[in-house]
Amino acid sequence: MSAQFSQTGGGLLSQGLAEVKQHRGSLLVAGIISLILGSLAIIAPLAATVAVVWIIGAVILIQGVIQLIHCFKAAQWSAFAWNLLWAVVYIIAGGLILAKPLLGAVTLTLLLAVFFIVEGVVKLGLAMKVKPAPRWGWILFSGIMGLVLGLIIFAGWPGDSLAIMGLLLGIDLIFGGWSMIMLASAAK
Numbered sequence: 001m002s003a004q005f006s007q008t009g010g011g012l013l014s015q016g017l018a019e020v021k022q023h024r025g026s027l028l029v030a031g032i033i034s035l036i037l038g039s040l041a042i043i044a045p046l047a048a049t050v051a052v053v054w055i056i057g058a059v060i061l062i063q064g065v066i067q068l069i070h071c072f073k074a075a076q077w078s079a080f081a082w083n084l085l086w087a088v089v090y091i092i093a094g095g096l097i098l099a100k101p102l103l104g105a106v107t108l109t110l111l112l113a114v115f116f117i118v119e120g121v122v123k124l125g126l127a128m129k130v131k132p133a134p135r136w137g138w139i140l141f142s143g144i145m146g147l148v149l150g151l152i153i154f155a156g157w158p159g160d161s162l163a164i165m166g167l168l169l170g171i172d173l174i175f176g177g178w179s180m181i182m183l184a185s186a187a188k
Contacts, residue, residue, distance in 0.1 A: 034177030041170030048166025061094025120146025
């Protein structure tokens with residue numbers, strides 16, 4: 001049984017390394033970009049927070065407008081009222097986030113905490129998947145950091161919401177960038 005596990009584990013390792021080698025360049029570029037964006041977010045955390053809030057608000061508003069256009073193009077659809085309601089909810093939510101970005105930052109900070117925790121769990125799962133690969137511990141470390149960052153946000157919410165979102169996003173981007181760079185460098 002041990003020999004069978006060893007053969008299976010070795011096959012997974014070589015397959016995983018082959019896949020990392022195949023995508024080494026794009027993984028390295030993504031890691032470097034992540035490091036740069038993370039550094040910028042740490043240097044200007046309030047600006048990063050406001051930028052994230054504005055982007056999210058704009059995306060939600062645009063989706064609402066698209067949904068509204070679709071709603072009237074399919075006016076004979078039996079679900080017209082629900083479709084219209086969906087569009088209005090998106091438009092109101094996006095508009096409120098854009099009109100009151102600081103209130104949006106407080107709300108989105110709570111969502112960011114949830115994101116970091118879920119991201120951390122996913123990275124922990126990924127780390128276990130590539131565990132025999134060289135430097136897999138960087139992904140594990142990145143997952144642990146995601147969990148820790150999520151818990152830090154919960155501890156300081158709502159008081160730290162204006163700067164913490166940009167600062168912690170920057171930290172997460174840096175750790176994620178390093179994990180990608182280390183994984184890419186292991187594939188040489």
